[in-house]
Amino acid sequence: MALTDLRCMNSQSTGKNMNWMSARAKGVSASAIREILKVTEKPGVISLAGGLPSPILFPVAQVKSALARLMQAVPEACLQYGPTEGVLELREWVARAHATADHPLSAENVLITTGSQQALDLLGKAFIDPGDRVLLENPTYLGAIQALALYQPKFEVLPECGGRIDVGSLAREGTRAKLAYLIPNFQNPTGRLMDLETREALVQYSREHGLLLVEDDPYGEIQFEAHSLPALRSLCPHQTVYLGSFSKLIAPGLRVGYVVADPAVIRTLTLLKQSADLHTPSLNQRLVLALLEAGVYAQQVEAVRQHYARQCEHMVAAIRECFPAEVRFVAPRGGMFVWCELPTTVNTTELLAETVRHQVAFVPGEYFYVQSPKTNALRLSFATTPPDKIRSAIQVLGRLITQRMVSASSFGWQCEPVTR
């Protein structure tokens, strides 16, 4: 039999790919945001859409010299396989950073992950059986929705009142949820900061009902004014799985994140991580460790806070000036995003199609919801765009929003009464 006889024909197998797919994979579709971001990456477009940290904050010189030092001092440790748990000294640094007087931590409490996105996948694997109920803020981080959805949970939405999670209502209505996924600090996409009362009530509820709290905290350090709100983890260490990341403070392209949790949880996640990618790249972990040891982290926290605070100020000022008074938003106290709710007559996905023609992009809010999406919301990132471009983009947006509102009301539609 000749080799050529064995070769499959193009026409033969294209359709088969789908037959092989798991039910899980058939349910996965291209993220709408991904498609949107592709459009917004066109040259000339001012994009307030992306979630990228500002590259001008990357500690390039320090990375360069740290890499040179590492390749001189410990090349083998950077290039060889390493333990699944992560580099011991890095785990110890994380443990020290998150320990409190009442709850000391050790490396046993820490797993290094390939970005905190990986932690979300491992948590889905570890905790979610099909049909398990998972509580989410609505809207929330799309990457978490997608990662957890693969394990086929039933999503439930945390009740809200006045823009805050309403734990009283949760307690009255009850839930059979096993875990709650939360971003207490400068949430993506809403930018909101969970207040102390809500944190305490959530922890109290979780303790009483055995609810596991997943606390995703990529933005916690990016606070524009000092606050002393405790991490859920520090309030309830044995029932919280905390996800941290060096992406926003050092550099996302290194893909180094971590989980802080009880040792038993860490052991399970470690076994699952072993199957997922053996370990997070040794080079990247050593690099982050070298930067931490050189004091770069503290410098970065300071630089990132100052820069993003200024960026945010520019955006908020421009919004106040250029957006119609009917647009509701809360000036963020940290993070990377401003969330706006427009009159309900304005569909922000339609608005985007128009603003892109005027070279301005954002993310329509509806893609961040697991249910009852608001079609009149939008997320703006102030992280990477220079102030003058933020201003021009907000001007364009303001003009087009106003036009749509006028056009809607001239067709006889009624704007919902809103307050600023």
Place this chain on the structure above:
Amino acid sequence: MALTDLRCMNSQSTGKNMNWMSARAKGVSASAIREILKVTEKPGVISLAGGLPSPILFPVAQVKSALARLMQAVPEACLQYGPTEGVLELREWVARAHATADHPLSAENVLITTGSQQALDLLGKAFIDPGDRVLLENPTYLGAIQALALYQPKFEVLPECGGRIDVGSLAREGTRAKLAYLIPNFQNPTGRLMDLETREALVQYSREHGLLLVEDDPYGEIQFEAHSLPALRSLCPHQTVYLGSFSKLIAPGLRVGYVVADPAVIRTLTLLKQSADLHTPSLNQRLVLALLEAGVYAQQVEAVRQHYARQCEHMVAAIRECFPAEVRFVAPRGGMFVWCELPTTVNTTELLAETVRHQVAFVPGEYFYVQSPKTNALRLSFATTPPDKIRSAIQVLGRLITQRMVSASSFGWQCEPVTR
């Protein structure tokens, strides 16, 4: 309510961790090999157990200068988020490397993964529903068994005859398997090379029965004598998912691997990878690309082949000299491992306990099986141990194997008749 009131007590939640676990996670246990490797990492132990590539082959100087160049020329590209599919130029390099005259490839056929271990996890996610049948060689790579097992397939074992996969028997007996996982080149753990006839028969069978072939090929380039055996992928490109890796040729600590498959498969795997870790670290992909562009890959292939061929020769010579004639093995033609089958009276897990006391370690064969494990087999790695230590280790092993055989026969047990 005071914060201290909210703090969970240690005693309260330790047991709850297990209640939260998914059925999937409850089924995962610490890998026996991992535990074994911990024992064998004690100072003074000559370990033939690990699967680590030799660090003396790492291209340290080239990595060092490539990193310096990258941080000078494209620091932002190395440190910023990147596309989930991987860096375009790296995907194009892989496509060129694996294209054939009959089957050209483009970047659309390639996904960069965080080591090829990640590809195994993504394939499980993409293709395996609970109860789906998956064909495996028995024994096979433990990391594949563990990664795929998380998706709850039913494993079936490929029939064998005379140490080769018996496709005739597979065809006669039939299988409802959806995919087959194979390591055709210098398999882990057996070191065997699949012959042309078996490759052709497997591909023919797969075409007729719609079986998806997963071809894991970390060792394909580590061949000690040139051979021209075609990849399954080249024989049946539309029905094969090919997994490649830079771990054994450049450095495993970078965690850069890749998948070559039909674009439809790549698109699905890309969506799943997005949830798994967003993308493989930008720095690591750029580094591998820079090394490829500097011609380091071809140099490495040559150096790795020569070095491992010599190492293998030393080990095979020592085995021929020091092991009792009853031990069966085939001298490998590539890869990193020698597989030995001892008389059935010798249990190699028990043997290991004894050899470790004599400062020598290996991996007992039984851990590589999904069913009917051979308790009398062992895997030896010749990759990292210097020749004189290989020799002393094999001497110790030979002595202790002989003692066990003698002791077994003096107790009246019968050795199975074996041929060398």
